[in-house]
Amino acid sequence: MKLDAPIPPGAEERACRVATAAFSARKPTPRRRSYWKPVVAVAVVAAVTGVLASPPGRSVIHAIREAVGVKNAQRELFALPAPGRLLVNSPRGAWVVEQDGSRRLLGPYRDASWSPFGRFVVAVKNRYELVAMEPNGKVHWTFPAPAVRSPRWGGTRTNTRIAYLTTPVWSMAVVAGDGTGNRESCTGLAPVAPAWRPGSLRTVAVFGPAGDVRVEDVPSCKLVVHTHPEPAPAKLQWSADGTLLLAVTGIGATVYDTNGHVVQESTGVTDATFVGRTHRVVALRGGDVFVPGSAPLFHAVGIRQIVSSPDGRWLLLTWPAAGQWVFVRVVAPHTIHAVSGIARQFGGGSFPSVSGWIGE
Secondary structure: OOOOOOOOOOHHHHHHHHHHHHHHHOOOOOOOOOOHHHHHHHHHHHHHHHHHHOHHHHHHHHHHHHHOOOOOOEOOOOOOOOOOEEEEEEOOEEEEEOOOOOEEEEEOOEEEEEOOOOOOEEEEEOOOEEEEEOOOOOEEEEEEOOOOEEEEEEEOOOOEEEEEEEOOOOEEEEEEOOOOOOEEEEEOOOOOOOEEOOOOOOEEEEEOOOOOEEEEEOOOOEEEEEOOOOOOOOEEEEOOOOOEEEEEEOOEEEEEEOOOOEEEEEEOOOEEEEOOOOOOEEEEEOOEEEOOOOOOOEEOOOOOEEEEOOOOOEEEEEEHHHOEEEEEEOOOOOOEEEEOOHHHHOOOOOOOEEEEEEOO
16 A cells, blocks of 8 residues: 655645744743842942942942051050050950050949049049049049049149039039049039149139030139130140140130130041140041141041150051051151051950050
């Protein structure tokens, strides 16, 4: 039997055209694949491109780079670059740092500060107790006080006073260096640490509630100097010879003479200090550490404090954003020495503050 049937002429060509048309008209099923990695890559590239292209973006990149810190910083504080000792306030308590870099935890104190010649330390314990001790932690006396804050020690080598703030209405009280004779002095103040005029048992600079600088005669509470109000009072400091007073507020830093006249002022400053025992002021503005009228000594985003060495040759800059202390030599040759891991070295937690660098 013959199984093959004859194929009409042109049939194969017509069948091919029909099959091709049907295949072209079908809807293909897409192959399963992951687009996550390409999308992420495109998004990252776009984000980086956008950051680099915009002025705010350039600031962000700059800030990130600056926050890395000074390269080749030491991991431990082995020594201070200038004579003297530091007093440091950390979440764990108050510390004394010797020139050789050794650290001593005095105890669970806060608001610690030096006596005028570094022989003693005054601090606050449990918010309601004033404590006077030696730099080795040996307590000499304690004194109860309501919500005590910001004690500061003044006077001479043989006769001293301690001024401190109390609430509920911010007032200043004064106690003798041996813990006797406590009495309230002046009321209606801003919660900023008072500043004794060097060598004086009577004259204290304070901020009023409106940010006005007041120089008070402690025994009589008589107003000696009064300046115009300024926003956000932050810091008061006398020059070593007691002839100039530095006030840092929310709008800048101003230097006054003993009559309340403005000697120097700089806007936009967030911290400032006298350099050693001189009348030179070094200030912090927008990341620039500078002496007014001179080129910046150092620049970094996030510097918080400027502390001068007693001899005026070095500055200590606290840099929480990088976790570092940076020592900058003020006199030529200008050099920089940085130490990392500062919070860890003082018991962990938030970045510590430096209360003072005092000479021997």
